[in-house]
Amino acid sequence: MKIDVLVAEIGSTTTVVNAFNGIHTDSPKFIGQGQAPTTVLEGDVTVGLKGAIESLRQALGEESIEYGELLATSSAAGGLKMTVHGLVYDMTAKAAKEAALGAGAIIHMVTAGKLRRTDLKKIEDIKPNIILIAGGLDYGERDTAIENAEKIAELGLNIPIIYAGNCENQDEMREIFKSYSSRLYVVENVYPKVDMLNVEPTRRVIQEVFEEHIIHAPGMTKVRDMVTGPIIPTPGAVMEAAKLLKEEIGDLIVIDVGGATTDVHSVTEGSEEINRILLAPEPEAKRTVEGDLGVFVNMRNVVERIGVEKLSKELGFDVVPYIENHKPIPKTEEEIKFVERLTLEAVLTAVERHAGRVRRLYGESGKKSVAEGKDLTQVKFIIGTGGALTRLPKRVEIMQQITRYGKGVELLPKEGVKILVDNNYIMASLGVLSKEYKEASLKLMKESLGI
Template structure:
């Protein structure tokens, strides 16, 4: 079938870590329905099928195609094993930033049996194994590599230690069939961190992890169905938006477990896509604690508000499937979303280098389930928070800001990726830009 040739309608499904969302889109890009169901981790297809049934039942005509993306795995849990606790902690947080992961455990020094048990107890999705600067004694790194090789752990390992000992450590780990990604030392020189190579390695692990559903309930059907991770679908939509509005477009997608930011320049080619950063420590439920912690570190949450938000964040982190039951709960959601957006956009722009040379951003889009709360005053306050931020205000002063209240961004990305560019453009024009 040629791009934009005859198509049936489509059910566009986004399988999140907490909620599975389904949108029914007509062949011409018209929005015909929305449904959501709690994601079902034991058998992810149960939640997908329930959402699809709910969104297609009212129409009852035709047999729409099914297009799906997934971020069911949520943020990637990163454990760090190094030679010294302080430097390992700093290295871990720098590597995790914008790579879809967050630090859940740090160990410094030689691993012993109890330390391996503590590592396993933190339930990491990946282990970052580092040593000291190049030229330092590599014995601790080699000891830790041997311990991980013998331990009952099967997590992927990113090896970013001493250059001189890398080959030996790699050989030890692979001797017991561990999955290892080797990269340059994050601490090649004393006092200097170089996180980029390890960050790229962790991001590659995240790309496999985020699709989720790897247990017995995954089934081949889900693996065939959800070939695109949600951030890729959102990034694809960002390039469509940039084409439609003729200016740089910034899309902020706030989920329960992570927040991703995409910047598509004018004329961005789909094959290249938008510049993307994914924050695995910022989210509306599972990662709400990270929002509060980083909000204080960034200086945008003062001690008084931190005390007020503490119990709210604790509840959000434990009651991940909850929905607001009144205006107060909705306002709490929007405040955490606003903080997550500011922090994530700050990080994204820093990743570009000098803010003064950031591409012209004429459009900013907020998307995510929280924005289906149709409270104009509340959403205006959220937008005002972004515009008033001291770091972001100069960059976004002339930007138009819109909210994806109909949940069209990820579906538009799925449509565009499937060769339905005209339907994707019509969906965005009618329900986001109109």
């Protein structure tokens, strides 16, 4: 059987392959999915990739499979580990962090101001894939970013460095890194003026750098022999899909509850009313990742948030056996109820952390309202992707709870939003596919979402 495009999602535990035909026509089709355990630890991720393609062949009942192109997203080998270093936490450091998260990075460290010896030691221990240096408005403060760059260069880490700070420092940065093995990428400032974010150029470069360097990660060296197109971080691919969909249907959030983390992606400018009272700017496309909220690896964190007694009382059975012997995929009725309750907690907590809030301040001139964080009040669609929110029976009811949550000060989506489910669980694959086949990706996405 001849397949136009395969898209592989190389995860930390599982590699999934999605097959698409008719990509060059007006009627593209999703034709099937295969999966196999990821083989990073065996030193060659292509073993798992070939296993997933074999699983797809069996699912389709074909004797053999040929494919034209193979694209990939990856969160294997620890995903895209980054450290971010800016000047003022609420300004350049935060802007740089937004750019990195939006590109699909896992941020292990954020610093503001001059790096100390303990910071440098921590960077060495983290062994990041990429370091992002920012700091200073354009034509503003220069010295902090220069000093930080010199200290980072002296570590001799031989990893890509991105500079996205004060434009006056660009030549200085090239001079600093000239004699070191680290490759330097110079990008427009992420925070060029007060209250102005410019995260997209940095986001794009992070994905390009990831693609260039992921193939040197342990177990990933042979992946380029098989993959013919781009390789981007899996959360970054979901963001690409979300941005594409927003152009078509309007403001939205996408939630992905996984075994270890819960990701929330929002694409919305918010309301004019809230924008007028925002204390600091927010990007239109924002991603947050909650590393403590997962329904398998981090299940105990979520159980602790609810409380074992309360959980048993709510569900009507003793949950202790399910905590002690927790399976990655629930099968029995009680296992499913247990995971649904954990998923609800993960969804509500992650969205509350992602959303901004309104605060009342009292000053000499009386009471005034200010807003902090991301305004989700204009969101028209809540979309579920990932294993839990595409497979659990009560996935729609879980997402409907978002609009009824909170204490009234959170900037959450309002009643009446439409709940959509990525039924084919292909959103990340379509994000990477959209880099080359935008129209086909959009059609396939709408079909999976039932719109």
